Amino acid sequence: MLLRSAVRSLRHTPLVVALGLLAACASGPGSKPSASVNELYSQLDQASKGYETALQQARAGDQQASQQSLTESLNRLKEAAARCGSTDGCDPQRFFSVFDRLLRLKDGDFSDEQDLNSDVDASQAALAAGQTGAASLPQAQRSVTLLRGQKLSELIAMNGPVKSALEDWLTWRRPNLMDAYVNYEHLRYQMWPQYQKADLPEALLFGIIAKESGGKVHVVSRSGAAGPLQFMYATGLRFGLGTEDGFDMRYDPAASARANAAYLNEQLKTFNNNLELTIGAYNGGEGRMRRLVGDDNSVSFYDPRIYNELAPETREYVPAVLAAAWLFLHPNSYNLKFPKVDGAPGSIVLKRAASLSEITVCLGSAAGMDDGWFRTLRNLNPRLDPQVAQPIGTRLQVPRSLEKVYASRCIDGPWPILAADLHSAQVPVVAAAAPAPKARGERRYRVHHGDTLISIVRDLHCSSVQEVAEMNGLRHHRIRAGQRLKVPICN
Known part of the structure; x- marks a missing residue:
């Protein structure tokens, strides 16, 4: 526990403050390095090596030595970072780079409860093992974090566009990120197994959902893309998302996740496992991306020959997906706390006829859902019109936490009566004015x-x-x- 507390200081102590001040105190481009700069850089290198030593000692089970190495390396790093801001010629970007590398190495937690090579905490991996029937915890962790044998975090370039997208998600897009996380957690048991079967990381799935739909199953774009992962109709058909009994399967969370995973694996093969090109193809079209890349599958998404020829939407889309995936893996490192969501699946059998809208009124803010349960009920029952009353005996998918709430609030008592009264209210019909003649034939x-x-x-x-x-x-x-x-x- 002492070791964990010490590592948390990497996230929240004056080191972060010192790094934040570096940019403001950086020397101008014309300044000459002072004699102290090399000493600071040497101290920085020693701190980085000390951190790696602490990791190795923790792996070997020597917690006392690991604690000592960690404390010394963090103190050295904090001291050097603080001095860099007031030292002529010191490059603050070197300190930012080292800090970023240390986050990649271990996201600030030496706990024995977590695999030191993992990008996710033990609770995520344990939930994965429990919900998907994984044979062992390490297998669950690999399915979460690896893409073609590499850590997802190692495939995300922490460059200007991604950093800018991180800031967007942490500022004006923060409410969207939180809503996407809550929506995803309730859909997780349906969607993630499809990714796991395809050997794709969960963080990537969340990144795409956060950017595409925010986890709203019934979203339709102007161009006709539909569902939680926004498939165009023709592309959806190509991957098995047709129509079943009049229901567009693009709105089915499990089916859309399966199709999305199949699409990504197809394009990863096409683009030599280049994740950025693959995500760009998903947004901008694989045909256009193939034409731009040509025979050079090693080209970077940010190469001007590619990047400058893409639509602004795609240039913004790729780093936004990667940044959301990165935050899913490393929330604590960015002062971000996702809400706790009990996404365990459950079901109810209606004891009285009711629509999803009426049930939403009955449930209120049960189980701490301040925004109500309408979105979740719609997401989990995508085939149902939320305004149409379902007959007695209909089985609805709900979070398990709502099973008892439904029994206590929505069968008898004042709430179902109120909900039915509101739902049956009549709105006066106003005759529409005759449409103006169209200017074109x-x-x-x-x-x-x-x-x-x-x-x-x-x-x-x-x-x-x-x-x-x-x-x-x-x-x-x-x-x-x-x-x-x-x-x-x-x-």
């Missing part, structure tokens, strides 16, 4: 083999997928060769 377009709704709209230069879909009453953007579509006439 319509014409007919005959669908050819190979056409997609997106390609047709792109050729029009003046419309949107949604507009053409609505003009023709298309469901799921399906078209067939020979079909005649109404399309707008554009000037």
